[in-house]
Amino acid sequence: MKHEFPEFHQARVAVIGDLMLDRFYFGKASRISPEAPVPVVNVDRLEDVPGGAGNVAMNIASLGATCNLTGVSGLDEAATVLKQRLHSVGVNCLFHQSRDAGTIIKSRIVSNHQQLLRMDFEERFKPELATEMQSLAEQVTNNAKVMVLSDYNKGTLSEPQFWIDTAKQKDIQVLVDPKGSDFTRYRGADLITPNMTEFEAVAGKIESEGDLISKAQTLIKQLDIKAILITRSEHGMTLIRADQPEFHLPAIAKEVADVTGAGDTVISTLASALAAGQDLEYAVTLANVAASIVVSKLGTSTVSGPELKTEYERHQGLNNTDHSFCGAVTIEQLKIAVEQAKQRGEKVVFTNGCFDILHAGHVSYLQQARAQGDRLIVAINTDESVTKLKGEGRPINTAERRLTVLAGLADVDWVTCFQGDTPEDLLRYIQPDILVKGGDYDKKGVVGWEIVEGYGGEVKVMGLVENCSTTAIVNKIHQGR
Structure with a gap:
């Protein structure tokens, strides 16, 4: 309304x-x-x-x-x-x-x-x-x-x-x-x-x-x-x-x-x-x-x-909407939001990643992901998980700052932070309709694909913008010092 x-x-x-x-x-x-x-x-x-x-x-x-x-x-x-x-x-x-x-x-x-x-x-x-x-x-x-x-x-x-x-x-x-x-x-x-x-x-x-x-x-x-x-x-x-x-x-x-x-x-x-x-x-x-x-x-x-x-x-x-339950949320709040969205007949899309330094590749990818359904969830790794995956010196931005930036994007409805190195437990808990990841592999290379397909959901792989990555940006900054 x-x-x-x-x-x-x-x-x-x-x-x-x-x-x-x-x-x-x-x-x-x-x-x-x-x-x-x-x-x-x-x-x-x-x-x-x-x-x-x-x-x-x-x-x-x-x-x-x-x-x-x-x-x-x-x-x-x-x-x-x-x-x-x-x-x-x-x-x-x-x-x-x-x-x-x-x-x-x-x-x-x-x-x-x-x-x-x-x-x-x-x-x-x-x-x-x-x-x-x-x-x-x-x-x-x-x-x-x-x-x-x-x-x-x-x-x-x-x-x-x-x-x-x-x-x-x-x-x-x-x-x-x-x-x-x-x-x-x-x-x-x-x-x-x-x-x-x-x-x-x-x-x-x-x-x-x-x-x-x-x-x-x-x-x-x-x-x-x-x-x-x-x-x-x-x-x-x-x-x-x-x-x-x-x-x-x-x-x-x-x-x-x-x-x-x-x-x-x-x-x-x-x-x-x-x-x-x-x-x-x-x-x-x-x-x-x-x-x-x-x-x-x-x-x-x-x-x-x-x-x-x-x-x-x-x-x-x-x-872009008149709904209220959007932005950075806890896992339990996300569960409630997803259930309410499904009751309204909306299709919920899920993606995850570190999203350390947001760049053009991220924005393009999130636009593609949102286009697959009615609501988009972005789940990010904790700071400890990013360090484990990317090495010392990462993340550049803390989880709180990454949540803030992602919550400000027009294509993102909900953003949350998950524990562990993979979002598998979160996928089991909220059961989104579509799991989306970017890359040049098939869907069986996507972490959690079997969980999503197991409850009747879909898995899709989106293309990525070439020559655009957080690691490349960080390396370029270091080279310019």
Whole structure:
């Protein structure tokens, strides 16, 4: 199904959660203190940005949506700065301010793009402050389509059930960024977004993809919620819903500068897309793209609507389709993807190799391979296997980098890394329809041919571009030194 990019300006989102001020001191550290063995930072710039629930609100506003924000703060300079920053991007601030509490401040000292020290100024808010804040419920939920509970375990959401019940009475969807090991506090929410560590703290150690799905389904029933979106760092994110197939999105390969606030970006994009009338799977797809953008930035960052649209269209253009399960995947994720593709009647093609330095021969060969079916899998050797096959000094590029490059090719649907020197175990496990290799030999020279033909698959040998090989390229580089 083809989707139109959301009209974010039509979206209205309510955010309730822990307010924080992220304060950054930037400067050069060129000497060690004579008083102690610590660097001396000559601060030349101070930057204040909203953090916690404030960062969620900033992301929502940056996308172009309307946001009402409430949380507990002090009656102090930090709260004033927070309001100024939030008002500047159009966030409607409805703070519950107290003279007896201080606004949470997280100060960081940064030099040469490295964080040297973080200082936290905070005390957990008393439960009565969270209760008093409930008087703002009518104002903060006015015309909202989606509510976000941004819980950082600082006391603002000591009674999340009040907010969930309020939302239900108004037919407002509730998304929760949870904290702690007691998710029963969020019973009845529409969606919770734990990361893998948070999920395992509640559900137990995850042993496999099947175990992940099973435990998530159990939690959905126990909590009477509709869905769980688990963010999994380099393994992307997985959406699990009651009685529906899991929906997995591999991480979009990017150079990671800072993961600060990535979870806030995910839930804010989800909320904004849903409030703009989009379905959940498309909202999750957009959130995955937004997360890839924000981790490439330093510090607590936001993603704008045009920025997201550009990156989304670029990413979709690389894959040429509107499907979601593509890119670098684990073996178990690949198994699920292949099964789903076959259920749709698609023919799955498989090839493998080292793919150390991608060249014109590789690109031509992969185009030929993809033309044999509907989906193309590229399985690469581990670094240890490449060294064993090609000798010391190889691979030139690590497995992670090779996966990234191959995942960016238009003809490649899924790329994975297999253990061992041959892909025979992987072929038995996923059973692709067609096994393709390049060379000038017959099919019986292809490793795994008997496995594939044994279950009824096909084996094909493609031609290679002459005078084009990784080894020749490496040798030419060495000769030019």
